[in-house]
Amino acid sequence: MNETPNSGPVPVKLKISGKKILLILVAVVVLILFSTGLYVINPEEVGVIQRFGKYLKTSQPGLNFKIPFGVDKLTKVEVRRVLKEEFGFRTIAAGVKSKFSQKEYDNESIMLTGDLNIADVEWIIQYRIKDPQKYLFNVRNVRETLRDVTESTARQIVGDRSVDEVIVLSRKDIAYEIETLIQDILQKYNTGIEVVKINLQNVNPPQPVQKAFNDVNSAKQEEEKIVNQALQKYNQIIPEARGKAKRTIEEAEGYAVNRINRAEGDANRFNSVWKEYNKAKTVTKSRLYIESMEKVLNKTDKVYIIDEKVKSFLPLLNINQGGEK
Numbered sequence: 087m088n089e090t091p092n093s094g095p096v097p098v099k100l101k102i103s104g105k106k107i108l109l110i111l112v113a114v115v116v117l118i119l120f121s122t123g124l125y126v127i128n129p130e131e132v133g134v135i136q137r138f139g140k141y142l143k144t145s146q147p148g149l150n151f152k153i154p155f156g157v158d159k160l161t162k163v164e165v166r167r168v169l170k171e172e173f174g175f176r177t178i179a180a181g182v183k184s185k186f187s188q189k190e191y192d193n194e195s196i197m198l199t200g201d202l203n204i205a206d207v208e209w210i211i212q213y214r215i216k217d218p219q220k221y222l223f224n225v226r227n228v229r230e231t232l233r234d235v236t237e238s239t240a241r242q243i244v245g246d247r248s249v250d251e252v253i254v255l256s257r258k259d260i261a262y263e264i265e266t267l268i269q270d271i272l273q274k275y276n277t278g279i280e281v282v283k284i285n286l287q288n289v290n291p292p293q294p295v296q297k298a299f300n301d302v303n304s305a306k307q308e309e310e311k312i313v314n315q316a317l318q319k320y321n322q323i324i325p326e327a328r329g330k331a332k333r334t335i336e337e338a339e340g341y342a343v344n345r346i347n348r349a350e351g352d353a354n355r356f357n358s359v360w361k362e363y364n365k366a367k368t369v370t371k372s373r374l375y376i377e378s379m380e381k382v383l384n385k386t387d388k389v390y391i392i393d394e395k396v397k398s399f400l401p402l403l404n405i406n407q408g409g410e411k
Contacts, residue, residue, distance in 0.1 A: 122154035130166040163218040174208035203249035206290050212282040220278030239267045253289050
């Protein structure tokens with residue numbers, strides 16, 4: 087029996103038509119196109135699309151598509167987040183107990199005030215991107231521009247105020263003026279940035295003179311305290327004294343009116359008596375004498391009636407003591 091020698095597996099020839107190859111290529115291209123062209127925009131951002139370097143559109147949050155292979159370029163911009171820039175200090179780790187850099191930033195924070203004093207000012211600018219197209223294309227290096235504008239504006243406003251206003255008296259007003267002026271400048275530059283708030287964090291005199299400045303502030307506070315106490319005492323005493331003076335004046339005026347009225351009444355009564363006296367002198371004279379004697383005799387304890395013809399009079403003591411008059 088003859089055996090056929092084993093010559094290995096028999097090769098199978100597969101025939102793939104050109105149509106199938108074309109479909110496979112199309113599928114691969116479509117797969118690559120979608121895998122590189124689809125992109126997702128998060129809720130706090132938008133996507134700015136450039137086609138061959140020229141601005142095309144702004145994509146809203148969600149699933150979007152762009153032409154790949156360098157035709158369309160995507161730049162994501164966070165428009166709903168509040169961003170910030172720090173001046174005079176840097177935060178390393180934010181939290182309940184924030185950590186700050188130990189490096190000195192005196193070139194940012196040391197400023198000259200309007201009364202030729204020096205203040206160490208640390209502040210924060212909070213802002214958001216309002217127009218992504220302007221933010222990306224109108225200004226080169228917009229973050230550096232924002233920092234330069236903020237620092238120059240702060241120096242201008244602080245330079246118009248005294249050191250007391252900067253450190254203690256007018257910090258809120260200064261922050262508001264800085265915020266308003268920065269927003270005006272950024273609008274002129276078409277940066278697409280909206281300033282949310284300026285916060286003056288720490289405003290102090292330079293470290294070498296800080297103790298002397300604190301002593302001056304303590305003296306001023308003591309002065310204000312004494313002045314306030316004096317004003318309080320003034321407000322207590324002066325109104326009371328004015329009230330007493332007014333009452334005394336009114337009492338004097340009332341007394342004067344009373345005396346005048348009584349004097350006028352006495353004068354009128356005297357004139358009336360005088361008129362009646364002129365009409366009947368004897369009768370009026372007798373009546374006046376009797377009325378006068380009645381008033382006088384009512385005030386005496388003893389009455390002695392003596393005849394006017396008696397030449398001499400010998401008083402008898404203890405006669406009719408306690409008896410009738």
